[in-house]
Amino acid sequence: MTSHAFRASILHYLDDPRLQGESAREYFEDGLLLIENGRIAALGPYSDLIKTLDSHITVEDYSGHLIMPGFIDLHTHYPQTEMIAAYGRQLLEWLNTYTFPTERKFADKDYAKAIATFFVDELLRNGTTTAMVFGTVHKQSVDALFEVAQAQDMRLLAGKVMMDRNAPDFLTDTAQSAYDDSAELIERWHEKGRLHYAVTPRFAPTSTPEQLQKAGQLLQDYPGVYLQSHLAENRDELAWVATLFPNARDYLDAYEQFGLLGPKSIYAHGIHLSEHACQRLADSGTVLAHCPTSNLFLGSGLFDMERMHAQGVRFAIGTDVGAGTSFSMFQTLGDAYKIQQLQSVSLAPDQSFYLATLGGARALSLETHLGNFLPGKEADFVVINLKSTPLMAFRTGTCQTLNEVLFVLSMLGDDRLIEATYILGSKAYQREN
Structure with a gap:
């Protein structure tokens, strides 16, 4: 048995803060996390x-840093890494202008492997x-x-795009x-290791x-697999779906009628939805x-958390790289806060970091x-350096509460906050100072 421990300030969530308030979180200002064989002990x-540790167990001292569970990104496109900020x-x-020409290059396995390697490295560098x-x-x-994710022992979900119309010939397949x-x-690949x-x-x-219909058949033929797609992102898109699926009662029904809803179906965006569609979700x-x-970059609209x-x-x-403009969950949470502010709602920092950790796992x-x-849980976690920049050190030094610190992280933070990222208790990324 391999055992090692980590000393730091440690924060994690036991439940949804909307339901349980601050009791939903557990925080140790001077804590110790013990890992055995890649799992939390x-x-x-x-x-x-x-006092309870055997003398042979090494303690990694991250005093002054904050340890949290690794971040969970619910939606991103690795082939769009090279066109982020187009x-x-x-x-x-x-x-049509950027995405499809870029994705054409992934017919080359070597090219795909190079981008996948860069993409996974960026995830880890950002604590995801x-x-x-x-x-x-x-x-x-x-x-x-x-292949790249398996080499890192990452828990990762992915799939081949299905696309048989309204795209260039070089990117289309067929239903079969x-x-x-x-x-x-x-x-x-499914359930091979952590994939x-x-x-x-x-x-x-x-x-x-x-x-x-074939997508629905796959869900039936292979119970336990996931489904991912996009839903109600853009108003022009809604109008287009209405013409393409004249028998569907709304955009959601274009999927629903083929059995594509369920607890393991994840749809990006969901901005322009009726009350009835939300209820069916x-x-x-x-x-x-x-x-x-x-959503901000493409001008798609404002997601209504309160309604959901x-x-x-x-x-x-989700970051939604490359329409999303950052791999950083801190920057993503910062924009989530601003979107709610535009709807006269203040997103609490506890809620933000719950969504990026336990909330993402539950989703x-x-x-x-x-x-x-x-x-017993898998020991994926990040070490956050609260003094990663002069401004961050100055600003967190003025904070009086944990909530203030968390909010500052989500407003001012980026990849520089991540001192180290651990996968199954082993270091997968270390920031170079």
Whole structure:
């Protein structure tokens, strides 16, 4: 048995702060986290827990730093890494101008492997230890990503894009080939180590009803796989869906009629939804991925958290790189706060960091594996340097409460805050000072 311990200020969430207030979190100003064989063995005050450790156990001293569970990114596109911050389009034109030409390159497995390596390194550098990721239409793009993630022992979810219309010929498949390629990838990768497969129709306008039916068939034929797609991001997109699916009662129904809702179905955005659609999402347990930096960048609209809470819709946070403008969960949470402010709601810092950790794990139905530091869970965590920049050191030094510190992190933070990232208790990233 390999055992090691970490001393720092330690914060994690046991429940949703909206429901339990500050009792939803557990915080040790001087804490000790004990890891055994890559899993959480114990957590408590340093002064108490240190007395129980065997003398051979090494203690890594991060005093003055903050340890939290690794961040969970509910929605991102690794092939769009190289086109992050591409100028000046809204969604549909942006896809045609930037996204599709970029994704063409992923027919080359070596190219895909190089971008996947950079992408995973960026996740780790930003403290993200679990992500749900789009590949491209090419199955080798998913092989490349899973190979890189597996080498890091990351818990990662991904899938091959299904797209058989309204896209360039060099990026389209067919309903049957999408099924066959996805099935092959599922059998090769799903639940191999810490990897999960997600059936991935890009969004309703780029899939025929026949292809969406095949996506539903995959969910039936391979119980336990996930589904990821996009929903109600842009008003022009809504109008387009209405013409393409004239028999659907709304955008959501374009998926619903093919059996694509459920607790393991994650749809990015969900901005422009009717009350009835929200209720159907809630009743089915379907999850939304709120992507604030992307929604602002593309001018898509404002996600209404209060409405989702009121109707019982499950959601957490995604970066949506490359329409999203940062890999950093701190910057993503900062924009989430601003979006709620524009709707006269102040997003509490506890709620933000819950959504990025335990809330994300619950959204992915992975809370038995990760999301906090309960004994037996996988030891994915980040070490946050509260003095990472002169401004951060100055500003956190003036804070009187933990809530103030957390809010400052979400407003001023970026990748420089991450001192180290650990996967299963082993260091996967160390900041170079």
